Amino acid sequence: MSTSLRNNGAVLLSLLAAALLVAGFALAFFWAPEAQDDPAFRIFYLHVPVALTAYACFGWGGWKALRLLWTRDERYDLESYVAIHMGVIFGLLALVTGSVWARYTWGVWWTWDERQLVLFLVLFLFYSAYFMLRFSTPAGPRRARTSAVYALFGVALIPVSFLAIRLAERYIHPVVLTRDPKIENEMLASFGVCLAGMLTLAGALYLVELAGKRADARLSELRELVA
Amino acid sequence: MTAYLSDVAALARKDLLVELRSRDTVPAMLLFVVGALVVFHFALAEDSSRLASAGMLWIALLFTAQLALVRAFVAERDEAVIDGLLLAPCDRSAIWLGKAISVAAFLALAEAVALPAFALFYEPVTWELIAGVALANIGIAAVGTLLGAMAAAAHTRELLLPLLFLPLAIPLVVGGVGATLAEDPSRYLAFLGLYDLIFAILSWASFEYVVTE
Numbered sequence: 001m002s003t004s005l006r007n008n009g010a011v012l013l014s015l016l017a018a019a020l021l022v023a024g025f026a027l028a029f030f031w032a033p034e035a036q037d038d039p040a041f042r043i044f045y046l047h048v049p050v051a052l053t054a055y056a057c058f059g060w061g062g063w064k065a066l067r068l069l070w071t072r073d074e075r076y077d078l079e080s081y082v083a084i085h086m087g088v089i090f091g092l093l094a095l096v097t098g099s100v101w102a103r104y105t106w107g108v109w110w111t112w113d114e115r116q117l118v119l120f121l122v123l124f125l126f127y128s129a130y131f132m133l134r135f136s137t138p139a140g141p142r143r144a145r146t147s148a149v150y151a152l153f154g155v156a157l158i159p160v161s162f163l164a165i166r167l168a169e170r171y172i173h174p175v176v177l178t179r180d181p182k183i184e185n186e187m188l189a190s191f192g193v194c195l196a197g198m199l200t201l202a203g204a205l206y207l208v209e210l211a212g213k214r215a216d217a218r219l220s221e222l223r224e225l226v227a
Numbered sequence: 228m229t230a231y232l233s234d235v236a237a238l239a240r241k242d243l244l245v246e247l248r249s250r251d252t253v254p255a256m257l258l259f260v261v262g263a264l265v266v267f268h269f270a271l272a273e274d275s276s277r278l279a280s281a282g283m284l285w286i287a288l289l290f291t292a293q294l295a296l297v298r299a300f301v302a303e304r305d306e307a308v309i310d311g312l313l314l315a316p317c318d319r320s321a322i323w324l325g326k327a328i329s330v331a332a333f334l335a336l337a338e339a340v341a342l343p344a345f346a347l348f349y350e351p352v353t354w355e356l357i358a359g360v361a362l363a364n365i366g367i368a369a370v371g372t373l374l375g376a377m378a379a380a381a382h383t384r385e386l387l388l389p390l391l392f393l394p395l396a397i398p399l400v401v402g403g404v405g406a407t408l409a410e411d412p413s414r415y416l417a418f419l420g421l422y423d424l425i426f427a428i429l430s431w432a433s434f435e436y437v438v439t440e
Contacts, residue, residue, distance in 0.1 A: 126394035164398035
């Protein structure tokens with residue numbers, strides 16, 4: 001294990017993320033055309049990349065959890081945990097930005113008609129329980145495996161919940177609201193840059209947090225040696 | 228295969244026998260579910276629709292199930308039964324299956340009281356509702372047994388289990404309420420079947436990881 005606290009990959013990724021995000025939002029605000037019927041549409045360039053990044057983090061956490069169960073290599077435990085930690089942060093951001101979007105488009109802070117938003121609420125509950133599980137189980141290989149199994153359940157729960165939310169709309173609201181703004185090529189390009197920036201940002205945060213947690217673990221090992 | 232099934236049968240029989248002798252869990256579940264249905268009468272406004280009462284029934288069933296799940300691993304943990312089970316020369320997933328069968332049996336008993344009570348107090352019980360309850364039962368027992376084993380290792384176990392279980396139970400509520408109320412209940416019953424299939428396979432495959440040290 002390297003004793004250096006320098007983390008060149010994370011620094012590089014952070015710079016790249018900053019550049020991409022600035023470029024993406026500049027494109028979104030000054031180049032991409034305005035959507036006709038939705039004044040708050042520009043939050044699309046923030047909300048949707050954040051939401052997709054959260055899914056990517058949950059998926060990454062699930063993949064690391066699978067690797068842990070497969071190889072029994074302890075280091076995947078921390079990687080899975082940090083990925084899910086990032087996913088929850090981005091998920092919370094997606095909830096907040098989605099709520100703001102709902103406020104300016106429909107005039108309410110919360111709507112059960114917006115499937116993605118409801119799904120994020122369910123996932124937020126689920127992954128908060130993941131943290132409760134981790135913090136109330138003694139550390140060790142059993143906790144690592146239990147958390148990994150729960151993380152894998154999360155990956156299965158995402159599509160099942162999505163289906164459930166769609167099905168629930170039919171008995172709660174027979175008429176489904178549709179909102180399909182016309183997406184033009186310039187919008188798609190700006191959106192792609194924003195998405196790439198957000199994913200890079202998540203990657204950078206993931207590396208920084210992972211390095212921090214590893215340094216923490218190393219420090220407590222050293223403390224035990226000294227004591 | 229026959230050896231596996233006879234292991235499962237022996238484990239389920241053990242749990243049913245323990246319950247038959249101690250009578251801890253099932254009477255509590257019966258009392259709780261009837262009590263919940265009575266409380267809901269006072270919680271609902273006078274002119275509430277049948278839609279509301281169907282939702283209340285599903286909440287009552289879900290919360291009653293939590294009683295069975297919280298109790299499911301008490302003997303395993305307190306009397307160290309789990310150590311013996313893990314030493315037994317049987318597949319670990321058989322422990323999960325046996326426990327899930329006994330939990331499903333307790334739930335079925337509670338529902339055998341809850342559904343007539345619901346018919347008496349609120350609305351007639353349809354075949355679709357019975358089918359929905361039976362399918363949801365499988366899902367609750369499958370997922371709940373695995374989560375119960377997870378929570379048994381934590382020091383906040385009784386607190387933790389509902390937190391772990393509720394987000395995973397939302398699809399069951401959607402399927403159950405849909406099967407009770409919608410014009411085309413078959414879609415919702417199929418959804419419940421799909422849920423059972425996915426999560427039963429996942430739980431069956433992952434139980435070993437959760438119980439071994």
